[in-house]
Amino acid sequence: MSERTPVGGHSAPLRGVNRLFRRHRRLGLAALLTPPVFWLVVIYIASLGLLIGAAMFRLDPRSHKPTTELTTENLRxxxxxxxxxxxxxxxxxxxxxxxxxxxxxxxxxxxxxxxxxxxxxxxxxxxxxxxxxxxxxxxxxxxxxxxxxxxxxxxxxxxxxxxxxxxxxxxxxxxxxxxxxxxxxxxxxxxxxxxxxxxxxxxxxxxxxxxxxxxxxxxxxxxxxxxxxxxxxxxxxxxxxxxxxxxxxxxxxxxxxxxxxxxxxxxxxxxxxxxxxxxxxxxxxxxxxxxxxxxxxxxxxxxx
Amino acid sequence: MTTSSKRARWGVALLSSLALVAAACGSDAKSAATTAVPATAAPTTAAPADTQAPADTQAPAGTEAPAETEAPAGTEAPAATDAPAGTDAPAGTEVPGATDYHWTPDAGVLAGAEGQVNLIAWAGYVEDGSNDAAYDWVTPFQDLTGCKVNTKLGNTSDEMVQLMQSGEYDGVSASGDATNRLIVGGDVVAIDTAKLPSYADVFDGLKLKPWNSVDGKPFGMPHGRGANLLVYNTEAFAESAPDSWGVLFTSGNPSDGAVSVYDSPIYIADAALYLMATQPDLGITNPYALDQAQFDAAIALLDQQKALVGQYWGVYTDQQAALEGGTVLAGTTWQVIVNLAKANGATIDAVKPVEGATGWSDTWMIAAKAANPNCMYLWMDWIASPWANAMVAEWFGEAPANSKSCGLTSDPEHCATYHADDEAFWTDVWYWQTATEECVDGRTDTKCVPYTEWVNAWNKLRA
Structure with a gap:
């Protein structure tokens, strides 16, 4: 480190970020919650939805690939x-x-x-x-x-x-x-x-x-x-x-x-x-x- | 005072016993590792005892008499092929140097080599010398082309189709029951034989077949072919060696309860093949063209077989370990498994039974969206080139695809033993293919059970 930071303080750019979040409380909250919410919704719930959706597709018997035709056959x-x-x-x-x-x-x-x-x-x-x-x-x-x-x-x-x-x-x-x-x-x-x-x-x-x-x-x-x-x-x-x-x-x-x-x-x-x-x-x-x-x-x- | 010291002693006792358990786990882990890992011992250890046998079996290598047909496919032969590699290598067939690979890559393709290629392959098709230092056709390829070879082993054709659908691989060694699905699904594309000099030397009997071409356009480089064999423990069957699949389907044999079955829906064809010979009134003419009644009969036979089964193998090393351990005494196998287990001292042998056999004729195919198409072209050309194809054919125990390979095998009789150019031999070998609703035997008066139903039936059977 080239210069000494003030006791308990941060370097200049970090202080800027700090001030930004202090001024806009909601921004701070959003930054805090976005990663876990993203994880929960996109990675977890969306993939569960995809899973249920995937179960409804009909399989093409020749290529063994799912088609976009819907069927309840698989669930049954x-x-x-x-x-x-x-x-x-x-x-x-x-x-x-x-x-x-x-x-x-x-x-x-x-x-x-x-x-x-x-x-x-x-x-x-x-x-x-x-x-x-x-x-x-x-x-x-x-x-x-x-x-x-x-x-x-x-x-x-x-x-x-x-x-x-x-x-x-x-x-x-x-x-x-x-x-x-x-x-x-x-x-x-x-x-x-x-x-x-x-x-x-x-x-x-x-x-x-x-x-x-x-x-x-x-x-x-x-x-x-x-x-x-x-x-x-x-x-x-x-x-x-x-x-x-x-x-x-x-x-x-x-x-x-x-x-x-x-x-x-x-x-x-x-x-x-x-x-x-x-x-x-x-x-x-x-x-x-x-x-x-x-x-x-x-x-x-x-x-x- | 006494109680507390007693407690302390109990604590020490418990701790040390736990430590013992931990130690036991450690040593078991080691023994497990040795059983799980494929054989590393040189196959030559098994060879000397068997070197005489093939001489007898090869001599009458005719094709008419059924008694003789089992001999060539037997396991003595490949064990014997190992012998020269180990014993005569320095004097006789020399280890080829850089100039002896009998392959000149296409200059145009070589110029565009991407530096790596990602393959899906059957066990034994892409050997880098880690199983046996004498069998290495990956290192020379990498040296010659600069394409690093990454291999993912597929245990069944179904798995290979699934892996290819993922789009992460450049190519696959596909058997006939995978090729059609891959072609129809658009996962693979036709090849340009102008860029594949080795294609010209491939046996005509393997070119432009229904499983590797569409409308006269080749969809891949033929790799070689072979039959699924009946393996048996020679000590358990000391009195009479089996020559019929009946050993796996009927009770009253030394192998009852210790039968090893290939865990894939395609195995239904093996049951159909047995019924084709034993119950002619069912009218089965092709084990992959089964109408509902014939299919039900095959499933019933497999259901009855369950009582005899000791193992459903999916990974080849599992069957190898069971053959070595003696927990499996008969089963359906690949030649390469027999070679590996014999090298480790298993007392086994394999034959092509009198009923004929299911088998494979494999094709290297290039993915439609291959990330490394040039390296894949180089690999397809390399694996079908005379030297590399001879190596893989001997290691796996199959007939090579390249006609010039026959002059390069360490066992000069290899091509005769495996009937590389003897179409008559292959008439009772039913290459794996995908069953479709339109019967593949040409019947039009009935509908056949498609492969999706084979999968369902197998899952139910195994449930």
Whole structure:
């Protein structure tokens, strides 16, 4: 810097900008709001509108390109064909199961970290929970595939993967594999909000509950859970929506045998049948919006 | 005091167990990486054991007897072709120097080279030596033309059509089930053969075909052709090697539950091909011309097949890993996958079954709005030039398009083995093509199921 700026002040051009905004308050407001509003309206809402619009186009069967002819055929196929609705039901089942499993694992983990572990251990444990997030998503997906590989009489490595060779048993490449892998992947997203919620829970409440004669289970049910509902709801938004949208790990760990909603959308898009893919996309959109409204009722957004 | 120390011990125990889990993840990640990444070992490791087999199979390379037709397409041959590259390379077929690429780029096109070209390609079509140092036709191209090659692999024809529609690529190695959609959609344009000296040397059997031309105007440079093969584990099928697609469609085989199927709607044609041979009363004459009744029969067969399937593969490395791991014991495959898996020690073999096979005849096409048209022209000319086409044909395990390539393959019998100029051999190979409402077998008394319905049916089947 060549010249010294006055204490607390700015260089000349900046001062000019400052004066401009002070004189025209509305201009300042506009400058402040334009980027986020642009983001929300153009990038988000407009593309949603385009998506719904795209679902209405007819596909030219020869070139596989959308035409400008309008049709409701795609929407009808996506929402009334039982084969496809079946995939939606399966996907919701997987997402719900993963969420419940994450909750069951995360609750005691978060409770231990926040209430039992020593302060010095706490930091280390949080790091340990976050650590898997540093590894690549695909690496973790293929790692699960490698671990789940069943033993085979004919392969190069006949012992199979980690589970088969160490425990002699593996669930193989099926539904269990999908749920296991997704639970592993999204667990940190459940642990963290619950940990944050528990951190805010005063230990005195637990002592008071004990003093009043409540056994641990009763304390858990009547004191901890009600106060944790917003945190759990917040965590479940992550695990549920991430599981519902995932399509690579389900493909990897089932050898392509099990198809979820994301796989259906992907294969339809690559067919290429953009209009039908757009119609399928409305499914997760509706499910997630419904889920978010439900979670908002539970106060999830106060915990984010 | 005691409780707090106990707590501390618990904390340490938990922390260390978590650390162990993290470490385990790390090591698994490494093993995953080795399974996921395509083979890097030199294919020569598998070659010595197989060098004798092809000598027997090639000798009777006739075309009449069905028993013989499977032999040439077998996997022994390409493994053997690797042998000279590894063992005799210094003495015998020398690695070509800068003057031995048998290609002179068109001076006018070369002058306008843009410096890069963006390709959509099948796995194994654009090798830069990273899979096997001996197979590199990208580096010489870049040296000769100054066009940097950027490749996006397409896993299915459908994916390639979708990628080309994005308009971000200069060209594509399109199979017959993609070419017509691309031409009709205006995504690709006719080529000017005057700028492509290699075109003159292409086998006549590949020129101006329905899938690569319109009204006598060529829409691309032929690349080569091959058949989709039946792969099987030689240990699992030690008693009798399969020679029929029935292994994939009927139960009671060693591969039950471990069958690997190509995850694309075009696979419906494989079921139709099998029905064509086994249920003649359905009257199927072309697996891409199916009326509703024939189509339903094919879908029913695929539905029944589901119980036998252990894998639907979309990415070729997934099938390669499953063949190596032994979780797949039979399936539909490409020669290049067999070569890669064998190089890693998989005990597998592949045949063209007695029913015939689906296959491909590929064409390099240039995008209508190519950003780098000159580099794309140079690439199309290069890949069909004698040396480069010989390299890709041997690496992928297919018949080359350039007639002069036959004299440059490291295995002198390559063209005979793959029937490069033997049209009779290809009569029971059904090149991928797009099914349309007007039956492609010429029937006019009925309507056929168009490919859009194939896609829907496949999605439903897989749902």
């Amino acid at each position: 196929t996506a929402f009334t064909d039982w084969d496809f609705v079946n995939v939606v039901v399966r996907s919701v089942f997987v997402a719900a199961t993963v969420t419940v499993l994450c909750l069951v694992i995360a609750l005691p983990m978060a409770f231990y970290i926040s209430k039992i572990a020593k302060p010095w251990a706490r930091r280390g444990l949080i790091v340990a929970v976050l650590m898997p997030l540093w590894a690549g998503y695909l690496v973790k997906g293929y790692a699960w595939k490698a671990m789940l590989r069943p033993a085979s009489k004919f392969g190069i490595d006949k012992d199979g993967g980690f589970l088969a060779s160490v425990f002699g048993w593996t669930p193989g490449f099926g539904m269990v594999a999908v749920i296991l892998a997704l639970t592993y992947l999204w667990l940190p997203y459940m642990v963290l909000p619950i940990y944050a919620g528990l951190d805010r829970l005063p230990p005195s409440l637990l002592d008071a509950s004990g003093d009043l004669g409540a056994r641990p289970l009763r304390t858990f049910r009547s004191v901890i859970v009600p106060m944790l509902v917003p945190s759990i709801a917040a965590g479940s938004i992550f695990t549920f929506s991430l599981s519902l949208g995932d399509y690579i790990v389900p493909k990897v760990v089932t050898e392509g045998k099990i198809r979820l909603l994301g796989n259906l959308i992907e294969s339809t898009l690559l067919a290429p049948n953009q209009p039908l893919a757009a119609a399928f996309t409305l499914w997760p959109l509706m499910i997630i919006i419904t889920y978010l409204i439900g979670m908002k009722r539970l106060g999830a957004f106060e915990s984010l």
